[in-house]
Amino acid sequence: MKIVHISAECYPVAKVGGLADVVGALPKYQNQLGADSSVIMPFYNNTFTRKHNFESVYNSKIHLGYIEYDFDILKLSTQILEFDVFFIDIPTLLYKDYVYSNDDTDRFLAFQIAALDWILTLNKKPDYIHCHDHHTGLIPFMAQESYKYSALNKIPVITTIHNAQYQGWFKYHHLYKIPDFDNNNVGLLDWNGIINPLAAAIKCAWRITTVSPSYMEELMINANGLEGLLRAENAKAVGILNGIDTEVWNPETDKYLIKNYKVSSNQSGKLANKKWLCTEFNLNPEKPLFAFIGRLVGEKGSDLFPDAFNVALRNNDISILLLGSGDPNTEERLNALKNENEGRYNNFIGYDERLSHIIYAGADFLLMPSRVEPCGLNQMYALRYGTIPIVRSIGGLKDTIIDIENDGFGFVHKEASVNDICYSIERAVNFYKAKTELKKIKKYIMQIDHSWGNSAKQYIKLYKSITTN
Ligand SMILES: Nc1ncnc2c1ncn2[C@@H]1O[C@H](COP(=O)(O)OP(=O)(O)O[C@H]2O[C@H](CO)[C@@H](O)[C@H](O)[C@H]2O)[C@@H](O)[C@H]1O
Structure with missing residues (x-):
């Protein structure tokens, strides 16, 4: 079974967020199940591409409307990943020191056209094309509708929605850049009078997946304007929970850690890492350490942190450490908080x-x-490293974390609100005092299995269900 994933990100080559982690792991685990799974992604100007050698395996030109661009398909000269990655090198468009910016329409259109142009030339075509998020949202449409790709229109295309908030909208004056198709079908590209690549993918992909069952249910009610469309396409939609790459995320071998540890040595191992963090960030290692890692955007509830941290620090003897970037206003307020709470x-x-x-x-x-x-x-990374998650009950968080009160192992609150965050922190502070129970839970959560094995199998099963239809 030959599977080609097409994505803007893939760990360890280029990572902005969780999309990279998934595309950097799923093919590896699919290959372990006997598939031939690879990735097509843009060739960016970043540390990974500067540090490695590449060879060209194909060279041609694409047309983006009236403009012609040379492109190469590059491959790593030495096999260092457990799956093949094919890089689309369009120097003037894709070889940038960023993944996303405000010139994404042309860049990702060119990327998608080059990917399909190349696939068209392959002797052994993929059995399945698996696209990720809106940056590859036009592939299901072009593979089905563009005349030049008619040889590909029997290959099932699957689109995974990692985040429906971003849809890749662009205006109609770019329409001529999409390879010719029957204009009667232009509606497949449209949602509310604008070209919407994610909507086009939902309409044209053979299957739509999201990254947890609960998120799929939530999307039917709230999908940043696409909820009605998703309800209409419900029959081909399925939620498959992501796994984690337990080889990359393994406290026993993780090369980034100050001290490695396993379940039996988690106390001393975690403490060594905590002490390093506390020295580095001027915090007291005797106190419970609460952390956040992620993009500082509304979806993550990060705008609530300045007020929530203020209250939590006033009412509890704790330390808080945050790693992230995003909304400038939130960044500014967090930096001010830092000065007030040295x-x-x-x-x-x-x-x-x-x-x-x-x-x-x-x-x-x-x-x-x-x-x-x-x-x-x-x-899931936190669990594997023996760190107790405090989550709002939503999407994949709802599917993976059970509250301690319900025989679980985390703290779950209902609302994304300052009060709920602070209440959970208070519960956690009290729990932290019960040392025996705390030790037991840390050991327990490190052993919860969220590896990719099961999810990778579910994707294979899904692909197979398409051919048998
Ligand atoms: N400042 C920073 N420094 C270092 N590392 C940082 C960082 N900010 C984030 N990260 C890392 O980026 C990844 C973020 O993962 P999330 O699942 O939160 O992703 P995100 O919201 O980007 O992705 C979307 O796709 C993923 C994958 O499907 C879904 O899990 C998720 O719900 C969805 O929103 C983690 O590996 C995290 O450690």
């Missing part, structure tokens, strides 16, 4: 992969008060 609160505004691993290991509790959380990987 020795009790600190943050690193930015992106730092190594620091994130040390935080998962060294924190006692991980906060995730998300308003929207399609799956959420952080809570």
Whole structure:
């Protein structure tokens, strides 16, 4: 079974968020199940591409409307990943030091056209094309509708929605850049008078998946304007919970940690990481450490943090550490909080992969008060590192975390609100005092199995169900 994933991100090549983690793991686990699974992604100008050597396996030109661009398909010269990655190199459009910016329409259109142009030339075509998010949302449409790709229109295309908030909207004056198709079908691209790549994918993909069953249910009610469309396409929609790459996220071998540890040595191992964090960020290692890692955007509930942290720090003897970047106003308020709470609160505004691993290991509790959380990987990483998640009951968080009161292992609150966050922190502070119970839970959560094995199987089953229809 030959599967090609098409994505803007893939760990460890280029990562902005959880999409990269999934695309960097799912193919590997599919290959372990006997599939031939690979990734097509853009060739960016980043540390990974500068550090490795690549060879060209194909070269041609694409047309984006009237403009012609040279492109190469590059492959790593040495096999260092457990799946093939094919890079689309269009120097003037894709070779940038960023993944996303305000020139995404042309960049990702060109990327998608080049991907399909190349697939068209392959002797052995993929059995399935698996697209991820709106950056690849026009592939299901073009594979089905564009005349030049008619040889591909029998290949099932699956689209996974990692986040329906972002849909890749663009105006009709770009329409001529999409390879020719029957204009009577232009409605497939449209949602509310604008070209909407995610809506086009929902209409044209053979199957739609999301990254947790609860998020799929939630999307039917609230999908940033696409809820009606998703309800209409419900028959081909399914929610499959993400896994985590337990080889990358393993406290026993994680190369970023200050000290590695396993279930039996978690206490000393976690403490060494906590002490390092506390020294680095001027916090007291004797106090329970609450942490957050992620994008500072409304979906993650990060705008609630300045007020919630203020109240929580006033009412409890705790430390808080935040790693993330995003909304400038939230960043500013968090930086102000840092100055007012020296020795009790600190943050690193930015992106730092190594620091994130040390935080998962060294924190006692991980906060995730998300308003929207399609799956959420952080809570699963936290569990694996013996850090207790405090989550809002939504999307994938609802599917993975059970409250301690219900024989579970985390703290679950109902609302994304300052009061609910603070109430959960108070519950966690009390729990932290019950040392025997705390030790037991930490050991227990480290052993919960969220590895990809099961989810990878579900995707294979889904692909097979398409051919038997
Ligand atoms: N400042 C920073 N420094 C270092 N690392 C950082 C960081 N900010 C975030 N990260 C890392 O990025 C990843 C974020 O994962 P999430 O699941 O929260 O992703 P995100 O919301 O981007 O993705 C979307 O896709 C994923 C995958 O399907 C879904 O789980 C999720 O719900 C959905 O919103 C984690 O590996 C985290 O450690």
